[in-house]
Amino acid sequence: MSAPEVQPGWLARHGLARPVAMAMLVLFLLVPLLPGEYWTQVSTEVLILGLFAMSFNLLYGYMGQISFGHAAFFGVGAYASAMLFVRLKTAGGSIGMLDFFLSLLAGPPVAAFAALVVGFFCVRLTGIYFAMLSLAFGELLFYIVFSWYSFTKGDDGIQGLLPPLFFQDAVNYYYLTLAIVTLAFLVLWRITESPFGYIMRTLRDNQRRAAFLGINVRLHMLINFVIAGSFAGLAGALWGPFSRSVNPGLLGWQESGVAVFMTLIGGAGSLIGPLLGSVIYTLLQAVVKMYTVYWPLTIGTIILLIVLFLPGGVLGLIEKRLKARRSAGDGET
């Protein structure tokens, strides 16, 4: 099976990656100025799911493998930090500031450990078999969380994850999320632009040639899998206190599908692409849900139309326009 081909990032090719990232940071900083808490909360969701989608893109856009079980690490991170959160909670139901951050920190390492075990087997396969094995592991973890009632509370989920008073304010929690996601973005950017990041691109384009060059293919894939898993776990850890609860659905394959959607809408070729995809997807969801309960029908139709009429996604269309304008400009001079 051949690995999926990924278009090189159009943002990067046009030298736009940095300006777009800067502009997005400024816009994100200004969001709380909007009236009402609603858009601040939507933006928090944009950031958390965007981080989740970016971690998925480490596997898809950079390593060339589709994982259908990536939400498992999002969910494991969310559950790890939620369970520590509940243990650290005082009798009155509130949690100290230090304990709160401690519980957030629990997410990534536990998710990384899960990714290490799952990845150990997944990196032996590629293409559709990689996708299937990751799906099977994801579903296994989902059903374990779903049915181990005494440990995880089963499909009731864990409720009452009320952060410290200061972060119960939507704006404060938003800025906390923004700070963490920005930091994570910088680390991810450093990773993808490092020699390791370029090894990933080599593995995506031609695994056999990479092996000829003396690269330990499976080891590098495993390291990348663990990195992707731990960032998904970080996103999951942020999700619990944001939605005040966690449930097994966070580990399910539909949640993995959301990361795939976002990445393909925004473009898999650049680091910022999935975050842009999250902006489009989550904002669209927020707007559509104001008018109708039939959100799946709406997003399904939109995706259908994109696949049929706009291959390459919304951003592919913009790129085509840019290219056309540029070549028109060349003609005039």
Add this chain to the structure above:
Amino acid sequence: MDIGPYVLQLFSGLSRAMVLFLLSAGLSLIFGVMNILNFAHATLWLLSGYITFSIFQFLGEQFGASPLLLLPSIAWATALMALIGFALERFLIRQTYERELPEQLLLTFALVLIVGDLIKLIWGVENRRINLGVEPMEMLDTLVNPYHFVIVGTGVAVAAGLWFFLHRTRFGKIVRAAVYSRSMVSALGIRIPMIYGLVFAAGVGLAGFAGGVFLPLLPMALGVDHDVIVQCFAVVVIGGFGSMLGTFVASLIVGVVYAFSILFWPDGALAMIFLIVIVVLIWRPWGLFGTELRY
């Protein structure tokens, strides 16, 4: 020893296996011939369940309620689903053959969302079920719903029919050849696009048939398709992509293991199935009966 519960679970496991087989056979054929992983397969199965229900109800109003009306209802629903399958291939799936794997997945994934929500829009959130009013039979210390025999018999008959069709008819041989080499089949002057359309129609038709047949046993409910589709993937992976025998055996394994796990470890039944999938994928990624050829 009281064997009652075991007999009961065996029958429920076998019935489950038959439905999984009817779905997975189509899924595996479609993947084998067109390389399309149809995420929407179980959603179309669910749609057929609702359609069968509505036809059954309509016929009941016209001619007076009778369990026998289930037969024409299933026949109509199957035909309708095959037609829907043919149209889906012609107008949607066909656009993506030359595209990347993720875009194909997105397309069928979008169908899951659209069809699932359309069901909600048309039939609402209530579960649908047909009550045939058959008395349970007493056998081997327990009461068994005789409809289990109908399902198992139907499943085995369909499996035999499929085998005969794929191995003994000209069209079936073309389909099998297409699994191995599409370009060779089209080089021999066979109209591949027509084969695609018919295989997709047959696959969705089988799913439609399964939707109707299962209706008297379990209610159709929104969201069930999401669980069933991953179980079908499990069956196809265990049996091996493109292998009919493998799909049949894997359906039996998944169905029976699920039913007996419920007896011993009620909540972990589905976890057991994915554990089997993981073991198979690690040990033989091409499945128990698949060939290494396509791996």
